[in-house]
Amino acid sequence: MSNNINVFYVDAFTSEVFGGNPAGVIPNAESLTDIEMKKIANEINLSETAFLMPPSKTNADFRIRYFTPTEEVDFCGHATLGTAWLMATMYNWVDKKEQIIFETNIGLIPVKWILEDNQLKTVSMTQVSPQVNDIEIDPQVVAELVGIRGTDIDDRYPIKIGNTGVSHLLVPVKTRRAIDEAEPKLNDLKKMNKDYNISTTHLFTFDTHGEFDIYTRDFCPNIGIDEDPVTGAANGALAGYLYLENILSIKESHQLIVGQGHAINRPGMLYVTITPTNGMPIIEVAGTAVVSMTGEILV
Incomplete structure (x- = not known):
């Protein structure tokens, strides 16, 4: 029996559809195997697809993994920003907390909401030390x-x-x-x-x-x-x-x-x-x- 997995295309660093950098986002990936995530990323065929699952760390909201069409990568900026935007706007996280924290392979990445007149203007991620x-x-x-x-x-x-x-x-x-x-x-x-x-x-x-x-x-x-x-x-x-x-x-x-x-x-x-x-x-x-x-x- 097939599982129906929700998938979103999010264009990051733009306010125009089909501008910026598109990322695939799978908000509920906890049931997927590594092989399935690799196959999905290859099928979506964007530069990166982000997969969300429950975190292993108590101070994170989600674990996030990133796959290109050919391999897993440790971090992806535009997919992180796109995922945060999706969670803020379509999953109401902007009303739940002031930020969302992702557990990545390189550490915790917090993404905060920037509001103007109570409307989401931008999201801002803090990267690890350069x-x-x-x-x-x-x-x-x-x-x-x-x-x-x-x-x-x-x-x-x-x-x-x-x-x-x-x-x-x-x-x-x-x-x-x-x-x-x-x-x-x-x-x-x-x-x-x-x-x-x-x-x-x-x-x-x-x-x-x-x-x-x-x-x-x-x-x-x-x-x-x-x-x-x-x-x-x-x-x-x-x-x-x-x-x-x-x-x-x-x-x-x-x-x-x-x-x-x-x-x-x-x-x-x-x-x-x-x-x-x-x-x-x-x-x-x-x-x-x-x-x-x-x-x-x-x-």
């Missing part, structure tokens, strides 16, 4: 792998590996045009990412013509996705890098607007807050979301 690590790699090699010219690399800033739970190669680029025109060599990029244990390669620039503070693009063939439209985890790692590398002042808080997804017609916006605390920043990534589809899967 880390930055060096990488020995020729910038010209990186440029070739991501499909830009060597002269497009912005050598004012270092190429580093940033992490707020998942590792991302952070690549500074001089112009938005170069990022938009990038044509990565996905098979070669996948091999490099695998060699360095990197989940995604994240291009960023301050050249935004005033539309945003930062503009980014994210390639992730190593986890089974060519490109992730709008990435909460990678942009959180980028914020930590900007602080820890003293690109932004470590003596003050920062609020950044990040644009992403425009190159592939999935435009989205993230609102990132960096708050200094005893030498280590607190990184919060906020945004809106919209439920675009609902249905059932027969398992």
